[in-house]
Amino acid sequence: MPPARECIAAAARRESASRTVRCRGPRRRRARVTTRRPGPAPDAVADPIEISHRRVFEITLPMTLAFLTTPLLGMTDIAVVGRIADAETLGGLVVGTLIFDFVFALCNFLRAGTTGLTAQALGAGAKREIEAVLIRAGLLALVISLLLVLLEPLVMALGLLAVAPGPRVAEAASTYVFVRMFSAPFALVNYVILGSVLGRGRSGLALALQILLNGTNIALSILFGLGFGWGIEGVALGTVCGEAAGCLAGLAVLAGGLSGGRLPSHAEIFERRRFLEMLGVNRDIMIRSFCLLAAFTLFTRIGAGLGPVTLAANGLLMTLFMTGSYFLDGVATASEQLAGLAVGARARTAFDRVVSLTSLWGCVIGAVLAAIVLLAGGMLVDLLTTEPGVRVAARLYLPFAAATPLVGALAFVMDGIYIGATWSRTMRDMMVLSLLAFAALGYGLTPAFGNAGLWLGFDVFIGLRGLTLLAALGPQRDRVFAAPPR
Secondary structure, three states, X not given: OOOHHHHHHHHHHOHHHOOOEEEEOOOOEEEEEOOOOOOOOOOOOOOOEOOOHHHHHHHHHXXXXXXXXXXXXXXXXXXXXXXXXXXXXXXXXXXXXXHHHHHHHHOOHHHHHHHXXXXXXXXXXXXXXXXXXXXXXXXXXXXXXXXXXXXXXHHHHHHHHHHXXXXXXXXXXXXXXXXXXXXXXXXXXXXXXXXXXXXXXXXXXXXXXXXXXXXHXXXXXXXXXXXXXXXXXXXXXXXXXXXXXXXXXXXXXXXXXXXXXXXXOHHHHOOHHHHHHHHHHHHHHHHHHHHHHHHHHHHHHHHHXXXXXXXXXXHHHHHXXXXXXXXHHHHHHHHHHHHHHHHHOOOHHHHHHHHHHHHHHHHHHHHHHXXXXXXXXXXXXHHHOOOHHHHHHHHHOHHHXXXXXXXXXXXXXXXXXXXXXXXXXXXXXXXXXXXXXHHHHHHHHHHHHOHHHHHHHHHHHHHHHHHHHHHHHHHHHHHHHHOOOO
């Protein structure tokens, strides 16, 4: 092996051949990969890709903190409305929030798809393409959001049909949804901004934007809802203003970094192949998100057939899992950005290291979460409910809930890898396969084993997602890294 200094010089001389050079310094060995797309690329910059534990956590930790701010919004809204309104209005807030959570979860492809495409453009050194991805996704977000605003009565009607609340609850929910729907353009563009920022590896900026957005949301919801006495309308208006503040701040920051101070041309933005690629990736991720929501809905539906006590216990246990999932989302975000960076640079060694490091830390985090739920889950259940029957039922099935973050850790990481690499079709297909398996196990095991069978089916579902994606990883990797750069 050449010394580190000679190796870097050799990499610079051979960059046009897109060769991989392994460097070893005098004390420790480190892989450096320098690649560049062939052909004219005036904005391309050949940077070494270094994948390390530190780099993984430089993304994981800020994004975990950012994701953890999200539950504070729901708690604040409930606290505000709960202090100044009756039970029906509070129920309307819960129903309205549920409708938005479902709709916006389906639109999460705007964030995920933008992250993967941006990270690949960054790895390829194509700065103008990074900006073109942002504008393409932003235009798509605006179109979808305007449709949501226009179709708000239909969205509300379908939501009420699915939940079937009482008349006063439905009235309060309709008020909340009507006001909050005006946040849709800002919220969906915020997805795109967050995806672009994460794709560029700027996790600190992503955290700052999320704190600004959620902090403004919380402060104004309290001011409008509690201070001004506007109730549920004030809470919804606070959300609109928070989304608007985050959107304007994000656009201002990104506009300041435009290449040459100008936007990409019309031809660059609407390049047919790139635009169709974005639509295909987003379509597949949306289908994957829909299947994931369907799995949680199916879990709730089957659990409801076991009685209200079991349903409530499952809800508490699922809350513990969803809270822990924010930590797994942090490492999944790191795998998105770093995998996309390696794929864009055609750096196979770096890609393999991304897979190994993020899988390792995902499993470690999953094991820690499992231990916390298993050892402290009883105490957490007691904090969440005082109902004796629910407490007993929740403790009975606590081991199944504790296993969920451990068996599901690989699924979170693999989702991130596939999103970053934009292998969306395979990710979609494996999700559909896993959902079908869960439906079969849920309906097949529950009659014989009760709620234990339902939880076992769910754990198999989330574990199968990770294992099937891992099994498909090798062929996908060989195909991509053997192909010439696009």
